[in-house]
Amino acid sequence: xxxxxxxxxxxxxxxxxxxxxxxxxxxxxxxxxxxxxxxxxxxxxxxxxxxxxxxxxxxxxxxxxxxxxxxxxxxxxxxxxxxxxxxxxxxxxxxxxxxxxxxxxxxxxxxxxxxxxxxxxxxxxxxxxxxxxxxxxxxxxxxxxxxxxxxxxxxxxxxxxxxxxxxxxxxxxxxxxxxxxxxxxxxxxxxxxxxxxxxxxxxxxxxxxxxxxxxxxxxxxxxxxxxxxxxxxxxxxxxxxxxxxxxxxxxxxxxxxxxxxxxxxxxxxxxxxxxxxxxxxxxxxxxxxxxxxxxxxxxxxxxxxxxxxxxxxxxxxxxxxxxxxxxxxxxxxxxxxxxxxxxxxxxxxxxxxxxxxxxxxxxxxxxxxxxxxxxxxxxxxxxxxxxxxxxxxxxxxxxxxx
Amino acid sequence: xxxxxxxxxxxxxxxxxxxxxxxxxxxxxxxxxxxxxxxxxxxxxxxxxxxxxxxxxxxxxxxxxxxxxxxxxxxxxxxxxxxxxxxxxxxxxxxxxxxxxxxxxxxxxxxxxxxxxxxxxxxxxxxxxxxxxxxxxxxxxxxxxxxxxxxxxxxxxxxxxxxxxxxxxxxxxxxxxxxxxxxxxxxxxxxxxxxxxxxxxxxxxxxxxxxxxxxxxxxxxxxxxxxxxxxxxxxxxxxxxxxxxxxxxxxxxxxxxxxxxxxxxxxxxxxxxxxxxxxxxxxxxxxxxxxxxxxxxxxxxxxxxxxxxxxxxxxxxxxxxxxxxxxxxxxxxxxxxxxxxxxxxxxxxxxxxxxxxxxxxxxxxxxxxxxxxxxxxxxxxxxxxxxxxxxxxxxxxxxxxx
Numbered sequence: 136x137x138x139x140x141x142x143x144x145x146x147x148x149x150x151x152x153x154x155x156x157x158x159x160x161x162x163x164x165x166x167x168x169x170x171x172x173x174x175x176x177x178x179x180x181x182x183x184x185x186x187x188x189x190x191x192x193x194x195x196x197x198x199x200x201x202x203x204x205x206x207x208x209x210x211x212x213x214x215x216x217x218x219x220x221x222x223x224x225x226x227x228x229x230x231x232x233x234x235x236x237x238x239x240x241x242x243x244x245x246x247x248x249x250x251x252x253x254x255x256x257x258x259x260x261x262x263x264x265x266x267x268x269x270x271x272x273x274x275x276x277x278x279x280x281x282x283x284x285x286x287x288x289x290x291x292x293x294x295x296x297x298x299x300x301x302x303x304x305x306x307x308x309x310x311x312x313x314x315x316x317x318x319x320x321x322x323x324x325x326x327x328x329x330x331x332x333x334x335x336x337x338x339x340x341x342x343x344x345x346x347x348x349x350x351x352x353x354x355x356x357x358x359x360x361x362x363x364x365x366x367x368x369x370x371x372x373x374x375x376x377x378x379x380x381x382x383x384x385x386x387x388x389x390x391x392x393x394x395x396x397x398x399x400x401x402x403x404x405x406x407x408x409x410x411x412x413x414x415x416x417x418x419x420x421x422x423x424x425x426x427x428x429x430x431x432x433x434x435x436x437x438x439x440x441x442x443x444x445x446x447x448x449x450x451x452x453x454x455x456x457x458x459x460x461x462x463x464x465x466x467x468x469x470x471x472x473x474x475x476x477x478x479x480x481x482x483x484x485x486x487x488x489x490x491x492x493x494x495x496x497x498x499x500x501x502x503x504x505x506x507x508x509x510x511x512x513x514x515x516x517x518x519x520x521x522x523x524x525x526x527x528x529x530x531x532x533x534x535x536x537x
Numbered sequence: 538x539x540x541x542x543x544x545x546x547x548x549x550x551x552x553x554x555x556x557x558x559x560x561x562x563x564x565x566x567x568x569x570x571x572x573x574x575x576x577x578x579x580x581x582x583x584x585x586x587x588x589x590x591x592x593x594x595x596x597x598x599x600x601x602x603x604x605x606x607x608x609x610x611x612x613x614x615x616x617x618x619x620x621x622x623x624x625x626x627x628x629x630x631x632x633x634x635x636x637x638x639x640x641x642x643x644x645x646x647x648x649x650x651x652x653x654x655x656x657x658x659x660x661x662x663x664x665x666x667x668x669x670x671x672x673x674x675x676x677x678x679x680x681x682x683x684x685x686x687x688x689x690x691x692x693x694x695x696x697x698x699x700x701x702x703x704x705x706x707x708x709x710x711x712x713x714x715x716x717x718x719x720x721x722x723x724x725x726x727x728x729x730x731x732x733x734x735x736x737x738x739x740x741x742x743x744x745x746x747x748x749x750x751x752x753x754x755x756x757x758x759x760x761x762x763x764x765x766x767x768x769x770x771x772x773x774x775x776x777x778x779x780x781x782x783x784x785x786x787x788x789x790x791x792x793x794x795x796x797x798x799x800x801x802x803x804x805x806x807x808x809x810x811x812x813x814x815x816x817x818x819x820x821x822x823x824x825x826x827x828x829x830x831x832x833x834x835x836x837x838x839x840x841x842x843x844x845x846x847x848x849x850x851x852x853x854x855x856x857x858x859x860x861x862x863x864x865x866x867x868x869x870x871x872x873x874x875x876x877x878x879x880x881x882x883x884x885x886x887x888x889x890x891x892x893x894x895x896x897x898x899x900x901x902x903x904x905x906x907x908x909x910x911x912x913x914x915x916x917x918x919x920x921x922x923x924x925x926x927x928x929x930x931x932x933x934x935x936x937x938x939x
Contacts, residue, residue, distance in 0.1 A: 222804025260777030402624025
């Protein structure tokens with residue numbers, strides 16, 4: 136399978152000088168080889184020598200838009216619809232705030248109970264701040280459609296579930312929300328860079344996602360947001376900052392939003408973080424998201440087959456969808472000793488992570504994960520569980536795993 | 538004066554391999570020598586090899602608090618009162634939002650008309666989002682005290698004026714606000730790293746500031762916020778993100794704010810940017826802000842004396858306070874051809890910047906600016922203006938200067 140993999144050569148474009156099987160690219164992606172020299176050049180030349188002139192001469196000022204335009208094809212957006220800025224939490228706050236501001240009569244933010252917690256916290260915090268009768272309605276996954284009534288201002292969901300990797304039907308839920316007169320805000324953190332996403336084909340209004348997971352932008356990389364062209368003049372950024380002003384350097388007192396996606400900037404862009412993200416994104420443009428998504432399906436399929444054949448007898452249960460079309464680039468296995476198993480595996484150089492109460496998560500980032508890694512990982516899980524390694528006292532204590 | 542300067546040796550700790558006289562450290566500070574190797578190590582070792590484990594093993598998780606604790610002495614705050622997070626615009630939004638949320642009966646955000654525009658935009662955007670009768674009252678500088686009435690929820694000001702470098706009396710205005718029952722939020726972007734600041738001695742409630750000006754944290758460096766210990770349990774962060782949760786890795790649905798300053802985190806911290814800022818801050822801890830402030834007074838004093846002696850005859854007018862105690866580390870000169878003068882000076886290797894309508898700004902970052910640079914800069918300004926260089930057609934066009 137590795138010999139037949141059209142993406143196989145991409146692995147050499149990452150720094151991999153260890154024998155770790157890294158299945159946590161869904162939390163923090165690996166380091167692209169092109170990143171350290173690019174950062175070094177930016178720091179030494181653009182900052183060190185160019186100094187303040189680099190805002191123009193090195194195009195720092197436009198980097199949030201330029202890199203946004205490179206992310207656009209990965210999510211099926213058009214140029215001028217994506218901006219790199221802030222964090223996913225802040226971007227989600229901005230987008231939800233903008234929708235509520237534009238449609239003050241609808242008071243409900245609809246979401247699912249199992250949404251990524253920060254998405255729930257952001258929505259809750261926004262309603263508390265507004266203090267005007269808005270509320271978050273969090274329902275079970277299968278009750279979302281029925282909950283779409285005339286009070287719903289916005290449906291906000293994470294495209295790929297962070298626990299199970301189950302994929303929402305973005306087009307169908309977006310259409311249902313629109314039928315109910317609501318807007319949608321999708322969190323693409325666990326899908327962009329893992330599987331194909333088509334926001335415009337699905338009619339999506341707004342979206343955001345993070346740069347440090349499958350996109351390999353580095354620890355705490357900046358996030359991005361998508362605003363559909365058809366809404367760009369209707370919605371305003373509630374965190375009005377100078378770089379979102381139509382004329383930031385005239386320093387006038389009154390805020391006038393810039394045209395297009397630029398108005399979603401608030402403060403100064405994190406130039407170094409954006410440059411690191413840009414280098415990483417460029418690989419995906421070469422790789423093509425259809426091939427990336429196809430490989431994600433194959434990698435996860437292989438792991439599920441190995442789990443069925445070798446792991447279920449040891450108490451593991453596949454928690455991710457068996458239908459590849461409904462699955463992200465991750466497979467989660469339930470196990471009563473899941474936490475200790477993950478801790479023991481890390482010491483045996485297989486890095487996955489754990490989510491309460493019993494989920495072992497394994498992410499298969501398609502650009503650098505080989506099929507042999509999937510095979511070897513299953514082998515080492517069997518070895519750990521059969522040897523009882525995971526029962527060592529040191530693994531019982533719940534230290535923190537990101 | 539350079540021979541007698543106790544901070545003279547710090548200049549060698551910056552990358553300065555050009556003959557540029559850089560007087561724009563108030564916009565983007567110079568590159569510390571220690572920064573490139575620290576970033577390279579973080580990227581190659583902590584990210585490249587440590588991967589996800591570095592959130593714990595390299596203490597990424599606590600870096601916003603650790604570097605906050607290093608900024609604290611620069612602004613007269615205590616450990617546990619400062620956090621590195623987001624941008625100044627977003628931090629200001631959070632702090633203002635928190636105050637309005639805690640005190641819903643008071644509806645006015647008081648500020649001065651000449652405040653840094655982004656501070657005005659942020660306040661305005663917040664009131665629009667709340668849509669519940671809040672308003673921004675922006676008055677002239679000398680009308681601030683009289684405008685402090687029972688409707689004022691918060692007085693928000695920038696400590697050092699970005700145009701003229703005039704310093705507000707932080708203690709007196711904070712006391713006046715408290716007498717009126719209002720909170721204060723200070724923007725320290727143009728003071729921290731330039732002059733001594735004592736937020737606790739002045740009784741300040743809340744503050745924020747940026748990392749890329751005098752602090753030399755690099756382009757788009759993260760910002761920091763200060764929340765007085767006495768308010769930490771009373772106020773909530775309106776952008777509720779998972780890293781501000783008391784237990785982020787249990788992934789519970791309900792937000793419960795972390796104790797202390799940690800609740801002001803929202804999304805994942807910008808790890809590379811924080812590391813670059815940390816390296817830069819450490820120099821200030823060695824330098825001591827009293828000595829930094831004393832040198833800022835001397836540098837700006839010398840420039841004003843040279844301006845009086847050699848530049849006023851050419852139409853320049855000193856726009857900054859002559860009383861050193863009321864002046865930041867910057868001197869602004871008004872000139873009818875100010876824009877063209879700054880453009881011509883850049884080509885003559887003196888980098889300052891321009892603010893509408895007629896202000897030439899010169900920042901004197903104390904850690905790397907020599908007294909001889911002040912002298913030479915004045916010399917080159919005279920040379921440009923006497924030769925009529927600035928009248929060249931290319932300098933008339935209003936290209937953008939940051």
